[in-house]
Amino acid sequence: RIMPVRWSRYNPSYLEPEVKKESYQKPLEELTEEEREQMELKAVRPIKAAPPSLSSSVFSDPMISKFTNMMMKSGNKVLARSLMSQTLEAIKRKQLEKYHKAPENEKETIECNPYVIFHQALKNCQPIIGLSNITRGGKTYQVPVPLTDNRKRFLAMKWLITECRENKHRRTLMPEKLSQELLLAFNNEGPVIKKKHVLHKMAEANRAYAHFRWW
C-alpha cells in the first residue's frame, strides 16, 4: 500500500538505494523468498538518488556518518569530519603505543582497528531499557519501557557527545577527549557506561510501575 509521505520531494513509490557492492554479488540460489520479492520489486519501481554522505567505498560506514552528523554544528560538515578522522587517528596511535609496550603474550588481545573499537564502544554504551514519563491521576511516573534499536544507538551517541562537550578540561580538544571516552567505553569503564548503569538501576527500581505501559 502506498501512503502519501509528509513533505518528501520524492514520489512515495520511490525505494531506498542499496550502495554496497557485496549485496549485489550474491548468487540467486542463496536468497530467501523475501529477498527475491524485494529484488523483483526493485526492478520495477524507481529508486531515490544516493545522498552525498553515502558511498560504496570501503571507508564509508553508516554509523560513522551518523555520528559525524550528530557532532556537526550549524552545518559545518568539513569540521565534523576532520574531528572524526583525528579521533580515529588518536585511537590508533594510543592503541599502537600500548601494543608496542605490551609483552609478547598480550599482544594479540590488544585491538588496533579504530572502527572495531568505535563499534564495540557504541554497543557497550547502548541501554537495554529506557524510562518514559507517564501521567496517571495527576502524578507523573517514570515507567520502564523497551527501546527500539534506533533509539538505543541514538542515546549511546548522544551521551558520548554530551559527555565529551561538557566534562572536559578547558584546553583539551574534542578528538583527544573523544578517543579517551571511546577507549574507556570499549573496556566497559568510564562515565558513559556509568550513566547507562544508572539508567538500568532506575528502571529496576521503578519495576512496580511497569504495568502502566499500554503499548
Next chain:
Amino acid sequence: TLRLVCTTTAVQRKNVGASGPEKYTEAFIKKQIEEFNLGKRHLANMMGEDPETFTQEDIDRAIAYLFPSGLFDKQARPVMKHPTEIFPEQRKIQWGEDGRPFHFLFYTGKQSYYSLMHETYEKLLNVQKHQDQLIAQDLPLQKEKRNLAGSRWLTKIELEEMLLEKVSDDDYSRFIQLLEKLVALPCADIEEKYIQKFSKEVPVQLQKVVIEPLQHDERGVAFSTGEGKRKTARATAVVYDNGTGKITVNGIDILHYFPVLQDREQLLFPFQFLGRIGKHDMVCTVSGGGRSAQAGAIRLASAKALRSFVTEKEVELMRQAGLLTVDPRVKERKKPGQEGPRRKFTWKKR
C-alpha cells in the same frame, strides 16, 4: 494531515464526472458530436486536405496555425476536441419518473462503491467455497504465485473514474485491502478475470532510457558524454577510455578544485562501484550551485556517461544503487508569516 508534494499528473487530475448528477443532457452531447464532425470536415476543407483522413493531430496543428495564442497556460489556448474528451462522462439520473430509484443501494449515498464491495466479497466467498470443496475431495490446492511486481492496483482517481462517483481515502484503502485478501487465497485463479479489471500492468523494466553508443576520438580513443544536475549546479562530463584515472574539472585537477574528501569520494563513487578506477580519464565542466551540489552533478554526469561503456545488467545495478536518478531535493521556499521555510517567529506572550 498528510500531503503529497511530488505527484504524477494522474494524481493531480480532478475527476469532474464524479462531482454530481447530470449537467448536460444526452441530446446536448449528441448535438455537440454532430457539430464537431461537421466542423472537422469544414476545417479539412479550409486547410486543403482530405476530410476523410483528417486526424486529431491535424486538427490540433490547424487550430494552432489559425488561432495563434501567446497564453502561457496550455489549457487556456483554443482547443477543438471530440465532445467525449471535453465533457466528462457522468452518471445518468438514478431514479425513474415516479421518483423511485433504480438501484437497491441508492439511499446509502455511494451506491456503486457499496455494490462493488458486495460483488468482491461474493467472489471471496466463492473462492473459499471452492477451496473447501477441494479440501473435502482431498485434492491439492493450486499455489501458483501471482507476479506481484509486474502489476499495480488502480489508483483512487482511476477507481473514481470507473465508478463515476467520489471515493474517500478510507473507502479506497478498504477496497484495496479486500482485493489483497482475495488475491492472497490459494484458489484465487478462478476469479482472475474479475481481478484483472482492477489491476494495471507496470512496465516490467524501468529501462526506458536509451543508452547512447560510444563515440570515437581523432586518436581512436572511445569516449562518451553525460550531463547531470543537482540543486542549481549543471555539469557535463566526457569519459575517455584507456586512461590512467586523471579527472579534470573546469581545467583544474580535482585535488585543487575539491579540497574536501567527501566531494572527491562522490566523484569516484561510480568508478569504484563498477571497479574501473584506473581505467578511465574524465574531463568535466561544471557551473552553478555550491561545492557539494557541483560534486553531485558531476557524479550524475559521469554515471550517465559510463552507461555506454558497461553491460545492461551493470546499468541496472547502478540504477539500484541510486547513481542514475536526478536528486529532486531543492531549497524550500520561505513562507509569509514565518521566518524561514519551517522556523516560525519567536512567540511573544504580549
